[in-house]
Amino acid sequence: MAENQNTVCFRTMHLDARVRHTLESYRSVGGYRQWERILREKPDPDQLINEVKTSALRGRGGAGFPTGLKWSFMPRSKPDQKYIVCNSDEGEPGTCKDRDIMRYNPHQLIEGMAIAGYCIGATIGYNYIRGEFYEPIARFDEALEEAYAAGLLGKELLGSSIDFDLYTHLGAGAYICGEETALLESLEGKKGQPRFKPPFPAQAGLYGKPTTINNTESLASVPVILEKGGQWFLEQGRPNNGGPKLFSVTGHVARPDNFEIPLGTPFRDLLEMAGGVSGGRALKAVIPGGSSVPVVPGDVMLTTDMDYDSITKAGSMLGSGAVIVIAEGTCMVKVLANLAHFYAHESCGQCTPCREGTGWLARVLDRMLAGQGRTQDLDLLDNVAGRIGGRTICALGDAAAMPVQSFLKHYRFEFEYLVEHGRPLVEAA
Amino acid sequence: MSDDKITLEIDGRLCTAVPGEMIIAVADREGIAIPRFCYHEKLSIAANCRMCLVEAEQGGRPFPKPVPACATPVNDGMKVLTRSKKALDAQRGTMEFLLINHPLDCPICDQGGECELQDVSMGYGEDVSRFSERKRVVKDEDLGPLIATEMTRCIHCTRCVRFGAEIAGLRELGATGRGEDMRIGTFVERTVAHELSGNIIDLCPVGALTSKPYRFTARAWELTSEESIAPHDSVGSNLRLHIRGSQVMRVHPRDNEAVNECWISDRDRFSYEGLSSPERLTEPLLKRNGQWQTVDWQEALHAALEALQAPGPDQLGCLISPTATLEEQYLLQRLVRTLGSDHIDTRLRQQDFRGDAADPTFPWLGLPIAELEQQQGVLLIGSDLRQEQPLLAHRLRMAALDGATIALLNPYALALNHASLQLVAAPPALASELRALSQVLGKPVQGATVEISDRHRQIATALQAAGKAGQGLVLLGALAEADPDYSLIRALAAALAETAECRLGFLAAAANSIGSRLAGSLPHRLPGGAAPKRPGLDAQAMLTDPRQGYLLWGLEPDRDFADPSLAMAALRSAKQVVACSHFKSAALDEVADVLLPISAFAETAGTFVNAEGRWQRFQGAVAPAGDARPGWKVLRVLGTMLEFDGFGQNNAREVHDEVAHACSGLAPDNRLSDARALTAITERSAPSAGALTRIGNLPIYASDALVRHAPALQRTPLAESLAVYLHPQQAADLGLTEGDQVRLIQGAGSHSGSGSVGDNAAAKEARAPVVLDDRIALGCTRIPAGVDGSEALGPIIGPVRIEKIGA
Numbered sequence A: 001m002a003e004n005q006n007t008v009c010f011r012t013m014h015l016d017a018r019v020r021h022t023l024e025s026y027r028s029v030g031g032y033r034q035w036e037r038i039l040r041e042k043p044d045p046d047q048l049i050n051e052v053k054t055s056a057l058r059g060r061g062g063a064g065f066p067t068g069l070k071w072s073f074m075p076r077s078k079p080d081q082k083y084i085v086c087n088s089d090e091g092e093p094g095t096c097k098d099r100d101i102m103r104y105n106p107h108q109l110i111e112g113m114a115i116a117g118y119c120i121g122a123t124i125g126y127n128y129i130r131g132e133f134y135e136p137i138a139r140f141d142e143a144l145e146e147a148y149a150a151g152l153l154g155k156e157l158l159g160s161s162i163d164f165d166l167y168t169h170l171g172a173g174a175y176i177c178g179e180e181t182a183l184l185e186s187l188e189g190k191k192g193q194p195r196f197k198p199p200f201p202a203q204a205g206l207y208g209k210p211t212t213i214n215n216t217e218s219l220a221s222v223p224v225i226l227e228k229g230g231q232w233f234l235e236q237g238r239p240n241n242g243g244p245k246l247f248s249v250t251g252h253v254a255r256p257d258n259f260e261i262p263l264g265t266p267f268r269d270l271l272e273m274a275g276g277v278s279g280g281r282a283l284k285a286v287i288p289g290g291s292s293v294p295v296v297p298g299d300v301m302l303t304t305d306m307d308y309d310s311i312t313k314a315g316s317m318l319g320s321g322a323v324i325v326i327a328e329g330t331c332m333v334k335v336l337a338n339l340a341h342f343y344a345h346e347s348c349g350q351c352t353p354c355r356e357g358t359g360w361l362a363r364v365l366d367r368m369l370a371g372q373g374r375t376q377d378l379d380l381l382d383n384v385a386g387r388i389g390g391r392t393i394c395a396l397g398d399a400a401a402m403p404v405q406s407f408l409k410h411y412r413f414e415f416e417y418l419v420e421h422g423r424p425l426v427e428a429a
Numbered sequence B: 001m002s003d004d005k006i007t008l009e010i011d012g013r014l015c016t017a018v019p020g021e022m023i024i025a026v027a028d029r030e031g032i033a034i035p036r037f038c039y040h041e042k043l044s045i046a047a048n049c050r051m052c053l054v055e056a057e058q059g060g061r062p063f064p065k066p067v068p069a070c071a072t073p074v075n076d077g078m079k080v081l082t083r084s085k086k087a088l089d090a091q092r093g094t095m096e097f098l099l100i101n102h103p104l105d106c107p108i109c110d111q112g113g114e115c116e117l118q119d120v121s122m123g124y125g126e127d128v129s130r131f132s133e134r135k136r137v138v139k140d141e142d143l144g145p146l147i148a149t150e151m152t153r154c155i156h157c158t159r160c161v162r163f164g165a166e167i168a169g170l171r172e173l174g175a176t177g178r179g180e181d182m183r184i185g186t187f188v189e190r191t192v193a194h195e196l197s198g199n200i201i202d203l204c205p206v207g208a209l210t211s212k213p214y215r216f217t218a219r220a221w222e223l224t225s226e227e228s229i230a231p232h233d234s235v236g237s238n239l240r241l242h243i244r245g246s247q248v249m250r251v252h253p254r255d256n257e258a259v260n261e262c263w264i265s266d267r268d269r270f271s272y273e274g275l276s277s278p279e280r281l282t283e284p285l286l287k288r289n290g291q292w293q294t295v296d297w298q299e300a301l302h303a304a305l306e307a308l309q310a311p312g313p314d315q316l317g318c319l320i321s322p323t324a325t326l327e328e329q330y331l332l333q334r335l336v337r338t339l340g341s342d343h344i345d346t347r348l349r350q351q352d353f354r355g356d357a358a359d360p361t362f363p364w365l366g367l368p369i370a371e372l373e374q375q376q377g378v379l380l381i382g383s384d385l386r387q388e389q390p391l392l393a394h395r396l397r398m399a400a401l402d403g404a405t406i407a408l409l410n411p412y413a414l415a416l417n418h419a420s421l422q423l424v425a426a427p428p429a430l431a432s433e434l435r436a437l438s439q440v441l442g443k444p445v446q447g448a449t450v451e452i453s454d455r456h457r458q459i460a461t462a463l464q465a466a467g468k469a470g471q472g473l474v475l476l477g478a479l480a481e482a483d484p485d486y487s488l489i490r491a492l493a494a495a496l497a498e499t500a501e502c503r504l505g506f507l508a509a510a511a512n513s514i515g516s517r518l519a520g521s522l523p524h525r526l527p528g529g530a531a532p533k534r535p536g537l538d539a540q541a542m543l544t545d546p547r548q549g550y551l552l553w554g555l556e557p558d559r560d561f562a563d564p565s566l567a568m569a570a571l572r573s574a575k576q577v578v579a580c581s582h583f584k585s586a587a588l589d590e591v592a593d594v595l596l597p598i599s600a601f602a603e604t605a606g607t608f609v610n611a612e613g614r615w616q617r618f619q620g621a622v623a624p625a626g627d628a629r630p631g632w633k634v635l636r637v638l639g640t641m642l643e644f645d646g647f648g649q650n651n652a653r654e655v656h657d658e659v660a661h662a663c664s665g666l667a668p669d670n671r672l673s674d675a676r677a678l679t680a681i682t683e684r685s686a687p688s689a690g691a692l693t694r695i696g697n698l699p700i701y702a703s704d705a706l707v708r709h710a711p712a713l714q715r716t717p718l719a720e721s722l723a724v725y726l727h728p729q730q731a732a733d734l735g736l737t738e739g740d741q742v743r744l745i746q747g748a749g750s751h752s753g754s755g756s757v758g759d760n761a762a763a764k765e766a767r768a769p770v771v772l773d774d775r776i777a778l779g780c781t782r783i784p785a786g787v788d789g790s791e792a793l794g795p796i797i798g799p800v801r802i803e804k805i806g807a
Ligand SMILES: Cc1cc2nc3c(=O)[nH]c(=O)nc-3n(C[C@H](O)[C@H](O)[C@H](O)COP(=O)(O)O)c2cc1C
Pocket: A058, A059, A060, A061, A062, A063, A064, A065, A067, A070, A087, A088, A089, A090, A091, A092, A175, A176, A177, A178, A179, A180, A181, A213, A214, A215, A216, A218, A219, A394, A395, A396, A399
């Protein structure tokens, strides 16, 4: 298995930890060769986009939208300024993979953004980085400086007519700014709240200009796809689920970490890589794609593979690849209350169901945990969540609703017990 | 056009639409009601309230989720269900969310009975709340004297926020905080200061933003409503007056896309407060041996007739507020002319009448108001437009946002809410600036010019390009009209417009300035616009060459004239002054002999002709204050008592019809007869050494007697008081700094062209503080007119000397 690990975004991981993030290290693994080739040969962007399409790279930010297809929506022939924006806001609870790409392999992200810019006709890129990421920000900025100094970024690169400028922009601690249109608002200096779509960013994005937004991992995968070919990348994973992917395994595991492994790897193997459930406890449940996706009972997970389609079949979503492991002995009402507070706190507040509903959910759960639950509360929770999901401007509403519905579905008895007895079925160990 | 029409089905009804239209717009047109809170026709789409969710399908494939009707464009063959089980469930869901944190204080809420939330909740709300947690409470904002807040009631629809950003052009309100903690507020506590701010009261679907003057005075269901027309500018905004008993309780806009759309200015909204001012003149008064006595109407009318006849025809002058109704103006001129005098005028703030002979018969804006938005290049000459005509300024802002070049030539730069090119020059130089613009276009006009700058080139070429496209406009405003060289400025503007192939337009200052042209209440105009055999004296001449008797109508003599000191002196020297007025004032007390109370705005039927030449009739909505009587009735009685012909009308309508008949076939037209010859008029000389030119602009809330008596408007930041605005450099030259108290001296005769005031040539003096303002042209000082203290001053545009007090 080990030879299958760290083949794309983490391909500098084996180098000396003190210097693996430098330009020199990156070049030693073949870095910037694709970008330099493009600058020299100026290939047809469509040809490159097709390579990305072949790779079946799906957006690593959460929605899993095919990256090549997204790029092909850009109106390249329009004379307008176009932008490529990298989403490094990484706010999804459980997710910490983009952080490590910037810490250990920032140049690959730069190269990926430059190539993406070329493909979509953007000469300006922004990397929107979560503000709390002090070390990754510093690493990325250092890498930018190196790349500019090496003539890999800037104007008329390598004597070509190609320009590409790249800037860092820091977020200010709002989860909602990870939503792509809220990110654009924030980047424009406005209050970070999602825009109603349509228009989509490819039509009217940053400053109203055509814009593509991709996740850090999606963009950092691109140089390797071009180097080894889309077909190679596809074959690393499964049909429609190309490539390896980073999984952030957290929760009740012995060795929480990020793992870059082929899509389709059995969950069982991933759990083992993370040292198994901590304290030798049994597996109770897994939230397999970041806090916003439905929870899956442990026994189901143990027979599921880690790729988009398999996880969907198991009743959840691969999302951002954050795998939250929950051991036996955990009160699921408390877990849900914790999540509910997160969404109530992070709702931007502009649309009614999410603004009013997320707080309502959290309060009802608090009341239940305080021993004042009522029998009707279970249906109320389910119904309120149902009135949020699918009716909001952005997917945060769905993200807040889905855990509620899935927790009630799989662990209803814990909620019932709590209402009936005024205390949780599972008391903290 | 029919090619790009599509058809769709809403609730089973076939509808046609233009591709790209939103479902809600099509439904509205079809009369299919979809509940909404955030959507507003005139604002951008926010799609945040989620009240308008409907079910839709396209090509047999249902959309997976309910879609917001306000933000979902229609397509050919689309099917929309607004009241299906799914749609109703979504709408009920939203309603429930909106109500959980909304206070149920409807019984004490001013919006109660006319609240969109209340209305919609009747249809979509549940009787019993499932919400048993604590409700949100929000701290209130102080938005100033016009708008009351109760922010706990806010449903975060952001209409008020979008209004600020998109219509007002001033982001005064915004959303802060996230989630449940999202708040609508002013960011930093600040009073809302914008001439259109009151519109957010109408926009707010709940009782979060309400009218402060109206607050708690009435319940919506106690009110009756009457239509009316706004009296403060020449837009003629369509109004709905809400009335209880005989009192106007509040004023709302009435939609008229061609005129005011769905907006009104704060001036039009809140001036009604002046109607119940304690200063109202409510009974006829006679001055006997220097003492005022209340008399009955009969006695007062007899006294008035005596006073009007005593001086003899040539010694009678009639000065009328240009806000008087068409009917009043028409009967006034008839009365005065039958008495033998042509000395009648409404152009109280004009100083230069040299161009009267070339006057167009029916001057106007030059185009319909709504077309202002389509102009590509506009030059405004002498106009502080946001103060003068707030809604026309809004129309031009829309044009600017659409890419039009809006250029201005003024004695001071304006603070605008859109991009503009501004030329700033002291009054004697305005003409030279205009010549420079003509010169850029290769058609020099004789006379002095200034050095041509890039800005002149930019403006002139933009006008020319716009003119070529048929969308260019040159407009003359109130500051131009008040200029001692108005006739020259007007001629040069006309010449420039002609060269640039632009239209020429007039921003008529008052509600019925244009009406005067049609009613014949001018010395050189008869009803229908014909010229009398010999013109009478104009407003200025009647004062510089004082008459023995005056008839004043609806004006305050110390505030409404171009030169209040001159006016007061002339009136003081007169033997007989009959004043028909809405208000009492010390000035009228001093100069009048007979005071007749006449009904004000909302109290009389009448007609205003607006800037675009639109005749708008209105009915009296409330009884006149006290013993006041409708003006046209007073005039009819006077005419009848004198046994004059033509005073037998039974109602205002008949008076209107007579004017309309006289005007039949008359169309608006701004052509000046012999414009070129007028350009040869020479400028009046610049002020002598040591003097500056005073720019006496009329601040928005000093425009007429009614506004001046409206207390809430007077408390807003836009209400100016007397001050001396000077460019810092100018102030430095004079040894003055901010806050210095200065003495202002506007001496008669110090202006070469203003004629002599005979015995009353004493210098006029006032005191005011210095305010530094780098928008003022060097060589001038802005000293507002119409405000307290300004009555002691001379010409609104004319020389002034400034002396530091204590120096
Ligand atoms: C509430 C919310 C938060 C999100 N946060 C992130 C984030 O932190 N990082 C990210 O890449 N995508 C995030 N997304 C997804 C983005 O909107 C967007 O789909 C993604 O950046 C697209 O990139 P990809 O196609 O490469 O995945 C978030 C979405 C939602 C609704």
